[in-house]
Every structure is written in C-alpha cells, then in structure tokens.
Amino acid sequence: MCSGWFWSERGFIFCAGPRAWLALPGKGDCFMAIKSYRILNLLPCVSGGKKLRVVAAFDQEIGDLLPYFNAVLERATYDHVRGTLTTCCYGRPVILSSRHVVIGQLTYPGLAEEILEVLKDFLNRVLEQKDKIAPIYEAKIDPIWQQIFISLPRTNCAACGEQTCMAFALKLWSGEQLPEHCSALEQPEMGKIQALLDEINDPLLP
Ligand code: SF4
Numbered sequence: 001m002c003s004g005w006f007w008s009e010r011g012f013i014f015c016a017g018p019r020a021w022l023a024l025p026g027k028g029d030c031f032m033a034i035k036s037y038r039i040l041n042l043l044p045c046v047s048g049g050k051k052l053r054v055v056a057a058f059d060q061e062i063g064d065l066l067p068y069f070n071a072v073l074e075r076a077t078y079d080h081v082r083g084t085l086t087t088c089c090y091g092r093p094v095i096l097s098s099r100h101v102v103i104g105q106l107t108y109p110g111l112a113e114e115i116l117e118v119l120k121d122f123l124n125r126v127l128e129q130k131d132k133i134a135p136i137y138e139a140k141i142d143p144i145w146q147q148i149f150i151s152l153p154r155t156n157c158a159a160c161g162e163q164t165c166m167a168f169a170l171k172l173w174s175g176e177q178l179p180e181h182c183s184a185l186e187q188p189e190m191g192k193i194q195a196l197l198d199e200i201n202d203p204l205l206p
Contacts, residue, residue, distance in 0.1 A: 033127045034058050037101070037116045045104050045175060053104045054112040058120065063098025067135035068126050077170070078140040086142070086174060089115050093174040105175040144196050145173045151192050153184040172197065 036059045045051035066085045070078040076087040085096045092115060095102040101119065103112050126133065149169035160181045162168040171177035172193065179185055179193050 034060060034062075034120050034123050037120060039112060039116075040100075042109060042112075045106070050107075051104070051175070052106040052109060052112070053102065054106060054109075056101045056103070056112070056116055057099055058101065058123070061098045062096065062123060065123065065126060065130075066096065066098075067137045068130055068133050069096065069123075070140055071133050071136040072126060075142055075144070076140060077142045077145055077173075078136070078138075080137055080139050086170075089118055094119065095174065142173065144199060145169060148172055148193055148196050151189045151196075152182060153189075155184065157184065159183050 037056050038059075039054055039056045041055040043053045043055070045053045063083055066078065066083065067080075069085050069087075070076060073085070073087050076085055078085045083097055087094050087096075089103075090111070092106060092111070093104045094115065095104075096119075101116065103115055106112055149166060152165040152169055154165045156164045158164075160168050160177065160183070162171065162177070165182075168177055168182060172179060179190055179197070185193070
C-alpha cells in the first residue's frame, strides 16, 4: 500500500490521505504562498489503458524547495542533476520539477485536481516549516524503485526500448512502462515486481 506523505523523524506530520491531512494540528491560517495551479495538458498515460496523465504548473516555481521536499519525503526519488523529485500521492506517480508537476495513472480527470490540492497544501506546509527543515541536496532513491531495479535481469539489452534496466525500472515505477515489456523477465521476479507495483499503486482514496 502506498504510504502517502511522511514527515517522519525530521518532521512534524504524517499524512496517509485526506482525512489524516485534515486532522493535522497547527496548520497555518495566513501563510499560503502557493495559491493556485493550472492544468496545462491532459494526455493518455504512457502505460496505456484508459489512464490519464496530467501536466500542471503552480503559480510559482518550486525548484528551490525540492531539497526540502527531499528531506521530508521518505518515499521519493530525488534527481539533483535534472532537478526532479518523484514520489506518489494516492498511489499515483507524481514528478515535481521547478515549473511543472506531472501526475500519471489517473483513472479520471477530477483525480488530478484532488491530488493537486493535496500537493498545494503539502508544498505550503513545507514553506511554512522551511526554517526548521535541513534541506537534502544529494540524490535519493525510493526503496521500492531499488527493489524493482534489482529484480530486473540488469543486462541492459535495450529490448524493452529503454537504454538501460535502470531507466526501465524508473518508468515501471512511474507507470510509464509495463513489466511484460521486458522480454527477459521471468518468474518469480515478474511476480515480485508486480507486487511492488501494486504496493505503489494501491489507492488511498476509496
Ligand atoms: S528488456 Fe529487460 S533486461 Fe533488457 S534493458 Fe529492458 S529491462 Fe533490462
């Protein structure tokens, strides 16, 4: 099951879903630096099916804040070179960069707005607490992504269309690839990877 947002040992809160979020104490009333977002594109999800992918933008750039998000989110992959932080919200992969937010695996368009509202609240909470958070600038890899990667054949044969198994693992994680596209993947690794993907994608919303 996706574990949602963590503020673990370093932080202040744990949010497993909208109800937990609303129950949090101490939410500031007057400091809401990010006020809005715009949905720029609604596209078919690259993993196929009827799922959707949304590209959106907040009303300000968030690149400088990514190391702070990296510090408070346990389930995240942070690429300090590309300036992206990949995590999940309600079981959907979310990629944050300075100017854009990409949300994948959406089952209906309204879910993007629900997730963007949660993200906006989360980003504002980080802004509020920024002085108390030690930013982490180093790259970080989500442990589930790591487990997916080590379950792949790791021959970098490129038969799946990706240059490396590492790239394929990242796309599996973010819902842009499917395990069956790796022709060298056999059981029990196939089952293990599917179970890991189910863990990411298990929705928190009813
Ligand atoms: S087909 Fe499988 S083994 Fe080959 S590069 Fe892709 S993930 Fe790696």
